[in-house]
Amino acid sequence: MANIIFYFTGTGNSLKIARMVSNKIGNCEIFSIGSNQGITINKEYESIGFIYPVYYWGVPKCVKDFISSMTITNNEKTYVYAIASYGGFKGDGIKILNKLMLDNGIKLNYGKTIRLFSNYIINFNVPNDIKKRLDKCDKKLESIIDSIQHKKTNSTGKPNGIVGKFYNKFIETVSQQDKYFNINSDCIGCGVCKEVCPVNNIEIVSNKPEFQHHCEQCLACLQFCPKHAINYNDKTQGKK
Numbered sequence: 001m002a003n004i005i006f007y008f009t010g011t012g013n014s015l016k017i018a019r020m021v022s023n024k025i026g027n028c029e030i031f032s033i034g035s036n037q038g039i040t041i042n043k044e045y046e047s048i049g050f051i052y053p054v055y056y057w058g059v060p061k062c063v064k065d066f067i068s069s070m071t072i073t074n075n076e077k078t079y080v081y082a083i084a085s086y087g088g089f090k091g092d093g094i095k096i097l098n099k100l101m102l103d104n105g106i107k108l109n110y111g112k113t114i115r116l117f118s119n120y121i122i123n124f125n126v127p128n129d130i131k132k133r134l135d136k137c138d139k140k141l142e143s144i145i146d147s148i149q150h151k152k153t154n155s156t157g158k159p160n161g162i163v164g165k166f167y168n169k170f171i172e173t174v175s176q177q178d179k180y181f182n183i184n185s186d187c188i189g190c191g192v193c194k195e196v197c198p199v200n201n202i203e204i205v206s207n208k209p210e211f212q213h214h215c216e217q218c219l220a221c222l223q224f225c226p227k228h229a230i231n232y233n234d235k236t237q238g239k240k
């Protein structure tokens with residue numbers, strides 16, 4: 001029977017994980033969550049995976065909306081798992097997903113977080129030991145994939161109230177956060193930012209990006225711009 005992975009990525013960490021899991025378990029399609037909502041899964045799967053980054057101690061808004069609006073039928077025996085990558089504080093990255101799933105009648109069999117490094121250069125700097133962290137991640141991922149292949153289960157528990165408040169504030173304001181992006185004169189209008197945006201939040205108008213206010217704050221546009229022309233509220237200019 002086939003497997004499927006739904007992933008969300010801004011800067012590629014979660015996509016790397018999704019590809020590694022998919023290659024290892026085999027017969028597995030991977031599907032970008034992006035702006036998709038309200039999907040119905042009728043086909044019976046061996047396993048369904050969700051792979052995404054931790055955002056504000058919880059899950060990205062588009063992942064939240066995707067889970068809350070999806071319907072899964074004919075999959076009572078399907079093994080459902082989640083993997084969330086994070087930079088330094090995982091918060092309730094899996095617990096919040098579990099709660100969203102329970103509210104929508106979906107049972108999460110297994111959930112794990114995996115530490116990588118923070119791409120959130122609005123508040124942090126990219127660490128120097130990325131290579132070491134990637135190697136560590138690969139090792140941990142091997143044991144997570146082994147657990148998935150053996151259909152292991154774990155209990156994720158309930159989200160914490162304080163974490164929930166912090167997270168809900170993020171969800172309320174994130175779409176509009178793109179108003180703080182500014183574009184400097186190095187922009188060459190190449191459109192890379194538009195291409196990498198996972199939720200089609202960028203239009204190129206008169207050779208400059210214009211943000212459409214349904215941003216996920218994933219920072220892909222800022223991180224992948226070949227001219228380092230995108231800056232967030234004058235906090236990120238010149239950062240690695």
Ligand SMILES: Cc1cc2nc3c(=O)[nH]c(=O)nc-3n(C[C@H](O)[C@H](O)[C@H](O)COP(=O)(O)O)c2cc1C
Pocket residue numbers: 008009010011012013014015052053054055056057058085086087088089090091116117118119120216217218219
């Ligand atoms: C908006 C935003 C919020 C984040 N919040 C957290 C967080 O609460 N805890 C944490 O450890 N890392 C946080 N991070 C870092 C990411 O979870 C981490 O870098 C992840 O591996 C990025 O995955 P991606 O490359 O698939 O986008 C955040 C990153 C972004 C862009």
Ligand code: SF4
Pocket residue numbers: 183186187188189190191192193194207208209224225226227228229230
């Ligand atoms: S990727 Fe950078 S240089 Fe290219 S259009 Fe976007 S902002 Fe301009």
Ligand code: SF4
Pocket residue numbers: 010178193196197198199200201202211214215216217218219220221222
């Ligand atoms: S506009 Fe930039 S930060 Fe916002 S979702 Fe698109 S790529 Fe991510």
